[in-house]
Amino acid sequence: MTERELPDNANLAGLTTEARNPRSQDLDALSTLEFVRLLNSEDAGVANAVADAAEDIAQTIDIIAERMRRGGRLVYSGAGTSGRLGVLDASECPPTFNAEPGRVVGLIAGGEYALTNAVEGAEDSPEQGRADLEAIGFGPDDALVGIAASGRTPYVIGALDHAREIGAAAIAFTCNAGSEMTRHADLSITTVVGPEVLTGSTRMKAGTATKMVLNMLSTGAMVRLGKTYGNLMVDLQAKNVKLVERAIGLVITLTDCTREQAKALLDASNGEVKTAVLVQLAGVSPGEARERLAAVNGQLGKALAGSDAAP
Template sequence: MLKHLTTEASNPASESLDDFTTAEIVQLINSQDAGVAEAVGRQAKPIAIAIDVIADRLAKSGRLIYFGAGTSGRLGVLDAAECPPTFNSDPKQVVGLIAGGPIALTTAVEGAEDHPELAMQDLERIGLSDKDVVVGIATSGRTPYVLGGLEYAQKIGAFAIGLACNDNNELASRCDLAITPVVGPEILSGSTRMKAGTATKMVLNMLSTGAMIRQGKTFGNLMVDLRATNVKLNARARGIVEAATDLTDLEADELLKRCGGEVKTAILVFHSGHTPDEARKLLELAGGHLKQALRNAGEGDSPK
C-alpha cells in the first residue's frame, strides 16, 4: 500500500506549504534537499560494490542497462545518454529504457508502469544477456515494470541491481544488490521527482562515472576520453591537453589535429615522443588506461 511508503508520507515541515511566502518555500526546499547527499552517503558500500561489478562486466563486453518508469526511467535514460559525449563510450554500452517507450520521456504514458511483462519485452528486444548489468530504478520500490524486469534479468543471469528510496521494498528480494537511499517524505507528498529524484540522479552519476574511471576513461580528474562534437567540447579537449602538457592554445590545437582529435593519444604523444599510431597501440596494450600507457612508455615498452 502506498500509504506505508516513506516517500508517500506527509512531511510535517511542509503541512502549511500553501501559506508560505515564496522565500519560505525556497528555504524549505533547500533545507530538505540538504539531507539528500547524506542519504546517498549511507549507501556508499553497495554503490561501490555496484561500480566494481559494472566495471568488470563492461571490461568483458557487457553492458549497463537502466530501466524504470516515469521520473526514474527518464533519469536512467539521461545518464545513459550522457556517457558517449563525456567518456567517448559506445552508445550501446550504457542503455536507458523507460516504460512506455521513447514517447514517455516527454509525455506520461498512463498504465505503462503497471505491466511487468513490458519490461521483459523491452529487455528481450535489446538482447539482454548474462554479461550485462541491469539497474532497475523505482523510488517506491514496488513498480511492477521494474519488478518484472529484475526478475527477468535474474532468470537469464544478468547481474541485477535495484535502486529504491524506501526501506523494506519489494525490489530488494528481486535483485542481487540493493541500493536504498532513504530521503524521507517529500515537500509535496508523493512527488518523488524531488528529493527521491535527486538521490536517484546522484547514485546514477556515481555508478556510471565510477565505472568509466575504472575503464581508464580519465587521467587524474581530466575527461581524456571525451568526444569533441561541438565548439564547447572542442575547447574542453584543447584545455585538457593544455592542462596535461603545459602547451599553448595553438600548440595544443596542432597536436590534437595531428592525433585525430584524440585527447589521450595527444597527451601520450607529447610525453612519450611516440607517433600517434604508436601511441594508439600503447593505449590498446594498456587497456585504454593513459597512466599505465605512460608508465609502459617510460619503461621502454615498444608497441608492436
C-alpha cells in the same frame, strides 16, 4: 483498472516516500521565501541519505565495471522520473567518456514517447519490463540497475526478474527501506530520503537522490575503465565548440605545450585527447599511441608508465 484489479504490491501505505511530511503541512500558506527555504532545507538531507548507501553504491560500481570490461553493458530500467533520469545518464556517457553507443542504455516504461509525456499504466506491466530488455538483446554479461523510488514498480520488477533468470547482474535502486524490489535483485541500493515536501511527488528528493547515485554509478564505472586521467575527462568526444576548447585545454595541461601545438596534436590524433598526449609525451606516432593505449585497456596512466613522460 479497478481497486480489485490492482496488483498485491500496489498499496502505497507504509512507503516513506508517500508519507505526509509534517514540516510542509502548511505549504500553501508559506511565503515564497519560506517555501524556497523549506525546500532547500529538505534537499540538504538528500546527500546524507546517499552517503548511508555508500558501500552498496561502491559495490555496484565494481560490478558494472567488471561486466563492462568483458564487453557487457550498463542498462537502466525505470518508469516516470526514474526512467527519465536513467535515459539522461545513459545519454551523457558517449560525449563525456567517449563510450561506444549502446554501452550504457536507458529504458523507460512507455518507450521514447514517455520521455516527454505521461504514459498511464505503462509501469504496471512486468511483462513489458522483460520485453524491453529482450528487445535490446540484454544478455548475461550485462548489468541492470532497476530504478523505482517506491521500490514496487511492476515494470522494473519484471526487468529485474529477467536479468536474474539469464545470469546478468540485477541491482535494485529504491528510496524505501525493505521494498519489494530488493527481493528481486542480487544487490540493492536504498537511499531513504523521507517524505517529500509535496506528498508523493518523488521527482523531488527521491529524484535528486537518483540523479546523484546515477552520476556515481556511471562516472565510477568509467573511472574504473580508464576513461579518465586523474580527475581529467581525457576520453571526451570533442563534437562542439565547448568540448573542442576543453580538449585543447587538456592537452595543454598535460603536456605543457602551446595552444597551437595542442591544436596540431589533436588534428593529427583525430581529436583523441589521450592519443595526442601520448604522442607528445612519449614521442610516438598516433598509430603507436593507439596501440599502447589498447594494450592497457585505454588507461593513459599505464600507457605513460615507464616512459619518463607522465605529467
